[in-house]
Amino acid sequence: MNANEFYITEIARPTIEASLPDGRIITGRRGAPLKDFMEVIQDQADSLIVGAIVDGNLRELTFPLKKDAEVTPLTLSDADGARIYRRSLTFLLEAAFRRCFPGAVLTIDHSVSSGGYYCQVEGVPDFSQADLDRLDTTMRDFVQQDIPFVREVVPLEDAIAYFKSVGEDDKVRLLKYRPRKDLVLYSAAGTRNYHHGYMVPSSGYLKWFALEMLNDAFILRFPRRHAPTQLSPMMHYPTLLKTFRDYGEWLKKLGIPSVGALNDAIEDGHIDEVILVSEALHEMQISEIAESIDKRKDQVSVILIAGPSSSGKTTFSKRLSIQLLARGITPFALEMDNFFVDRDKTPLD
Incomplete structure (x- = not known):
C-alpha cells in the first residue's frame, strides 16, 4: 500500500449523507435540520413524518445533521412517532387554553381507550360547549399559523422560578427532586412548558384532533397508530371513568395528588x-x-x-x-x- 495514496482533507465537505433503511441516500447541507432531509421523502411515507432514529438515537426534526448518519424516519404509525404527536398536541392545547382562559387551570388527566386524554378545567364557571368550541377554534387557528415550537435548555433553578411565577406548583414540587441541573422547555404562542420528550417543529403538523364535551370536562381526541389520519369512534365507559375519578379523589384524601407530592411525603417521613x-x-x-x-x-x-x-x-x-x-x-x-x-x-x- 502506497502511503501517498492517502491524504487528510483540511476543509470538511459541505454536504452530508443520510442513509435510509431501504438503501436510499439523501444528500443535503451539513448542519441542516433533520426536517429538511425528511421533506424529501415525505410523499413516499405512509403517514406524516414527525421524528427519526439517527444512528440508533431518537431525534426530533429540528435536530441538526452534522455528519453522515443512518436515519430511520418515524411516522404517526410508529410508537415513538405517535408519542411525539400526542405530546405536541397537548402542548398546542395548553397554548390555546392559556390564550382563551388566562388565569384558569387545565389538567390533562388519564387516557381514554378510543384515543384521547380526559381533561378537566378549573377557574371557568360553568364550562360549556361554547367554551369548548372557542378553544377548538383557537387550536385550529394556531395550526393554520404554523407557529414554531421553540426548544431551549435552561438552568433548573430558572425553570423552577418560572413555574413558581405562573402558579404551577405541581411542577415546582416535581422539579426540586430532579438530579440534572438543566431542563428542556418549549415555547409557542406565549406559552412555555416542560414535556417529557420530543416535539414536532411547529403547530402546522397537528392537523388531526377533536375536542368532545364529557359532563363538566372534555376529551382531547387524537388518531391511533393503525389509522394515523382518522379519529376512532368515541366509546364511552362510564364505569371506568368513575373508577378514574374515584381514584383521583382518593389521592387527594391521601394528600398525594401528584408525583411531586408523593416525593414530599417520602422526604418528610x-x-x-x-x-x-x-x-x-x-x-x-x-x-x-x-x-x-x-x-x-x-x-x-x-x-x-x-x-x-x-x-x-x-x-x-x-x-x-x-x-x-x-x-x-x-x-x-x-x-x-x-x-x-x-x-x-x-x-x-
Missing part, C-alpha cells in the same frame, strides 16, 4: 402514614364490594377478578374472601394460575 391510610381506604372499598355481594347473594354464584399479571388478583381474592366470611358467606377461591403446568407436561396437539 410521612410515607408510612400514607401507606396505612391507603390500606384503610382499600379495605373499606373491599368491604363495600362484599356488602354489595351479600345483598345479592341469592343471585350471585360466580365472582370474576380480572387484571394484568402481578396486579394483586390473588391477594385481592383472599381479602375479599375474608370480608365475605365475616358476613356468613363461605367462598371458594379458584386461582387460575394453578392451571398452568411445567412445559414438559403441556399437552401437545
